[in-house]
Amino acid sequence: MSDIERDVMTYDVIVVGAGPAGLATAMRLKQNAPDKEVCVLEKASEVGAQNLAGAVIETGPLDTLVPNWREDPPDICVDVTGDEFWMLKKDGATRMPTPPQQNNHGNVVVSLANMMAWLAPKAEELGVEIYPGFSAAEALFDDNGAVKGVRTPDMGIARDGTLKGTYEPGIEIHAPITIFAEGCRGHCTKQLVKRFELDTDCDPQTYAIGLKELWKVPPERSQPGLVQHTIGWPLENDIYGGSFIYHLTEDRIALGFVVGLDYADPRFEPFEAFQQWKHHPKIRALIEDGEIISAGARALVEGGWQSLPKLEMPGALIVGDAGGTLNVPKIKGIHTAMASGILAADHLCEAGAVDGFDAALRASEVGSELKKVRNIRPGFLRGKWAGLANAAWETVTAGHSPWTLHNHADWRATEKLAAVENQPTPAQANDWQTSRDLAPRDRLASVYFAQTEHDENQPVHLQILEPDICVSRCTQEYGNPCTRFCPANVYEMVDNDAGEKELHINAANCVHCKTCDIKDPYQIINWVTPEGGSGPNYTNL
């Protein structure tokens, strides 16, 4: 489709993604140089609508960007009043000492979706132009191979590829500098890392899937500001994961469950683990007779220091979780994402070019914070207890171990069915309950609470590069794990008219979590941007 004539707009800087990293970059750019024209593209229909996090945040970068923000805080913003860390068994819970990284004194609990919607007008006041509903479909390159901007997706193409009456070609936006702030497993970032070989000197990136629900609970159950985390059941020892329970005002509680995507058993279902956890007596007592308000899922980066790719390339920078600045032991990435954006803007202001940003970030507080905790997450590769012991060592020595533990690609960790079929399934091994009664009943019911929307008549945005593998090799070797790791029931194996199994992709259900792109054992699922504005519409997640 290279012969399409496209409109071209020009800016001084393009920022891809209006999440914490992108907005921080754009705001700081305007603060440093008010006459620079800064354009922010956001694939969600509104700023915040596809941001999902816990989220307890450190407010440092926000204090830098908006010094008086506490005078007009976001709707959801609760000072942390206490931290609790629990080890769960199927029928009981033991309070454990809170790991020092998880001491949240001075932090606030927010909803990231709500906070981004609140921050966007502040960015606009500074003169940042934000365009929700327009994603970056691909990066564009000049004759020397440098990034020269991005292209927005074509709209009005039918599922079969023909042009509809409403067809509207995407436009090109050019700028001397493009900042990719797409968040975890960014679609353009993924291409750029490959094209510029940005990951040759680092370990593979690793990921987790986070599932979250917001509940309205009966009066007096929520203790605003209480931050609780659990490990253990329904994942005993073999799978890295845990939960968060953040108590909000107005009888609301945010619940979430995070599972490392380096789990081995292809029969494992992250969504089901989350639902099982909600039925633990301790959790159930909080939410029973309450009402689920919203739900969603998003992959997050876990690779940290040793998986951080090079963050600069000709004409472009990568900031936030598109690169992977999340601090796993702290379970926080918003402050580092924002700080990396501020650093990028300051670097561009001082150096006038992208060169040197990667080194500047590594030498910054963000870099040292990640380096200090680099060995904690990989220590859990040998199970929960070894991981906790290693975490204690790394904490006591403040990350001064002379070694750096390595990360391995999550999809490679998946075992074949043949290797696990004689072992109990994760459900059996962890003694999961056979019946559940708390909402949502299943993944389809959950998608309803994500308010996700895609025009059904558009090309499927989950491209299967080699469809034959799905029905032949994958069915035999792994039992089609996509039908289990996807939290939105996008992938289904169905019988076709000839009585054969066929992969059916319910692309309209997709909540843009990117788990399939990450965990698929053959790496043949390619997540591309659907029509702008498609996808989940999260409220207060």
Place this chain on the structure above:
Amino acid sequence: MKILVSVKRAIDYNVRIQVAPDGSGVVKNGVKHSMNPFDEIAVEQAIRWKEDGTATEVVAVAIGDDAVAEQLRTAVAFGCDRAIHVKTDDEVQPLTAARVFKALAERESPDMFLMGKQAIDDDANQTGQMTAAKLNWPQATFASKIELADGKAEVTREIDTGLETLSVDLPAVVTVDLRLNEPRYLKLPNIMKAKKKPIEALAFDELDVAAATPIKTVTTKAPPKRAGGIMVETVDELVAKLKEKSLI
């Protein structure tokens, strides 16, 4: 030909509506809003007429708080020449809207006032009819096709029994239905330009209209939860159950 087209900011059709805990209405804070889809169809129609030379000027009008400017900008991005924002922080009921629209029509003297047949928030389906009555203009509602000729509009209406065609003298109020057209995707450059266009702001008293909410909402409640169904094994059992509940 000059066209006025009304635009309402409504909770987006994708949003799962929640009743406010205090019963004062539905939760609107932090909820996605967009242009009422039927108004979008009206705007699209007006712009198509502008593009084919039938219309010379298209003016978008809206009533509401500051946030409404967002939907007016969307209308400008579609191609409307101007936008008028009648400001109020109060709830706007159909009769109040009709009074405002009458005042705007008298001020702007359009040949047609195009509106969505109803807004997807209150589903009142009254504003167009009331505006026509207030102006003493002809009205044609639920339009699925509109043809213009010789100072008249031939409007095909979707009614319960099928299609009905009316011929109305202009100026008239025409409200549009779903099948009239499929609105376009907005071009990013047009959205960019619309951001920089001024929106004319007016107060109720500048139009000599009293801000009133004649209908008072006493309380808003979610429908009672339905009890779960039961499975029956046989037809006999089904019949017995129905009899038990005196349903047959």
